[in-house]
Amino acid sequence: MSYNKIIITGAVIAIIISILAPFLASSNPDGLDKNLIELVGSGNPEQAEEIIGERVPIEYEAPMADYSIEGMGKLGEVGAIIIGTLLVLVISLGIGKIVEKKQGT
Amino acid sequence: MHIGDGLIPLSQAVIYWLIALAFIIKSLNWAGKEMDEMKVPMLAALAAGIFAIQAMNIPIPWGTSGHMVGAALAAIILGSPYAAVLLLTLVLVVQGFLFGDGGVTTMGANIVNMGVVGGFVGFYSYNALKNSIGMVSASFAAGWLSIFIAALVCAVEMYFAGTFPLVAGLMFMGLYHAVIGVVGEGLITAIAFKSIMLARPDIVSEKSMARVAA
Numbered sequence: 001m002s003y004n005k006i007i008i009t010g011a012v013i014a015i016i017i018s019i020l021a022p023f024l025a026s027s028n029p030d031g032l033d034k035n036l037i038e039l040v041g042s043g044n045p046e047q048a049e050e051i052i053g054e055r056v057p058i059e060y061e062a063p064m065a066d067y068s069i070e071g072m073g074k075l076g077e078v079g080a081i082i083i084g085t086l087l088v089l090v091i092s093l094g095i096g097k098i099v100e101k102k103q104g105t
Numbered sequence: 106m107h108i109g110d111g112l113i114p115l116s117q118a119v120i121y122w123l124i125a126l127a128f129i130i131k132s133l134n135w136a137g138k139e140m141d142e143m144k145v146p147m148l149a150a151l152a153a154g155i156f157a158i159q160a161m162n163i164p165i166p167w168g169t170s171g172h173m174v175g176a177a178l179a180a181i182i183l184g185s186p187y188a189a190v191l192l193l194t195l196v197l198v199v200q201g202f203l204f205g206d207g208g209v210t211t212m213g214a215n216i217v218n219m220g221v222v223g224g225f226v227g228f229y230s231y232n233a234l235k236n237s238i239g240m241v242s243a244s245f246a247a248g249w250l251s252i253f254i255a256a257l258v259c260a261v262e263m264y265f266a267g268t269f270p271l272v273a274g275l276m277f278m279g280l281y282h283a284v285i286g287v288v289g290e291g292l293i294t295a296i297a298f299k300s301i302m303l304a305r306p307d308i309v310s311e312k313s314m315a316r317v318a319a
Contacts (some may be wrong), residue, residue: 003146004306008187010150015121017157026164031256031281032106034169038277056111057118062205067160080204081160088199089153093191096145099136 004032014085022067022077106174106259107200108283110208113266115221121262122213128190128221135187143308144183148192149228151179154297156196158208163289166215171285174219177227177251178294181244182301184310189224190216214262227251235315241299243315248294256282 041048056092064083069076070078113121115126140148155175162170175196176189183189197215200206209217233245260278263269269278302309 002305003142006143006146006150006305009304010146010153012151012273013148014157017154017161021157021160024161026162028162028164028168028170030106030162031169031171031278031285032108032259034167034281035260035263035269035274035277036112039273039314052109052111054111055114056208057115058110058210060110060202060205060209062135062201062203064203065205067204067206081157084160084199084203085153086201088156088195089149091199092149092152092194095136095143095191096140096149099140100142100145102137 007089011086011089014089015082018080018081018085019078021081106218106256106278107197107207108211108218108259108262109205112208112268113214113262115210117266118210118213119174120213121132121211121217125194125216125221125258128187129194129216132187135185136191144188147308148179148183151182152192152195153177155179155192158293159196159200163285164252165281165284165289168280171281171289173216173248173289174223174252174255174294175294176219176223176245176255177231177244177247177290178297180224180228181231181247181274181294181298181313184312185277186221186224186228189227190220191289193220193223213259214259215232218262221236222255222258223251226254231313235313239254240302240313240315244298245291245295249283249291251287252282252290253279272282291293 036048040051047053064080067077067080069080158173162172164170176193179192180186180189194216201212227247230250231243234243234246256278260274263274264271
């Protein structure tokens with residue numbers, strides 16, 4: 001069935017990327033963070049973090065911050081990204097199911 | 106270009122959230138009307154793939170890195186900029202709440218930049234170019250332009266927020282994302298688009314097909 005085939009193909013590709021990402025991804029700051037370091041922190045990452053930290057209006061603690069699971073190292077990073085990938089897959093399929101049901105009635 | 110909490114004051118962050126919500130509602134309307142049994146699995150597969158590839162930062166010069174956004178690809182394959190809004194919203198909600206990638210107060214701004222700006226720029230630039238330079242080249246250009254323009258919009262928001270000076274912000278956000286856009290967005294968009302066209306041309310939205318000269 002092609003419906004399932006599309007999902008499985010997408011999921012397999014996504015999980016392969018999820019497994020590789022922690023090993024291949026660059027740990028350099030991204031474009032926005034680089035600007036924060038240069039323009040806000042005058043070249044100093046800690047200074048940038050401190051200035052921005054004081055401006056945070058609502059503190060929110062993400063359970064798997066920075067795509068990692070505490071104390072699990074690289075394996076935790078792989079696990080975190082796979083959890084995120086599968087969650088995105090499940091939520092979007094859920095929305096699809098709701099839409100299909102509504103269209104059916 | 107995920108904006109974290111603290112980079113935009115709450116009063117402004119609320120405005121971006123409201124703009125984002127207006128587009129999210131429109132994207133749900135799009136889903137209700139346009140999503141069929143082929144677009145549902147395609148959206149899910151693309152969303153999963155784009156979430157994963159966003160975790161893969163590619164190094165660029167100046168000790169910087171960047172990753173694909175995926176809005177152009179989603180809009181082209183699914184035939185609507187609202188598809189990109191819906192997909193990027195899902196990705197950004199999971200990233201923000203679970204992984205602290207992008208803030209919670211600033212999630213609206215991130216949805217506006219990557220979903221709305223990325224999706225609309227990607228979709229309309231692709232459609233403007235597909236007949237003249239071909240579908241694959243157009244997908245490359247749309248990918249590049251979508252991340253570049255989104256980065257400039259992000260720089261302007263950072264200026265309004267009092268976080269970046271305007272000119273330096275535009276210059277460096279533009280420069281970094283112009284480079285990231287070539288491999289990180291343009292090339293991956295073109296490869297993914299070509300692969301999907303080869304494997305299943307029937308699931309690429311008809312709206313995204315180039316006119317074939319008679």
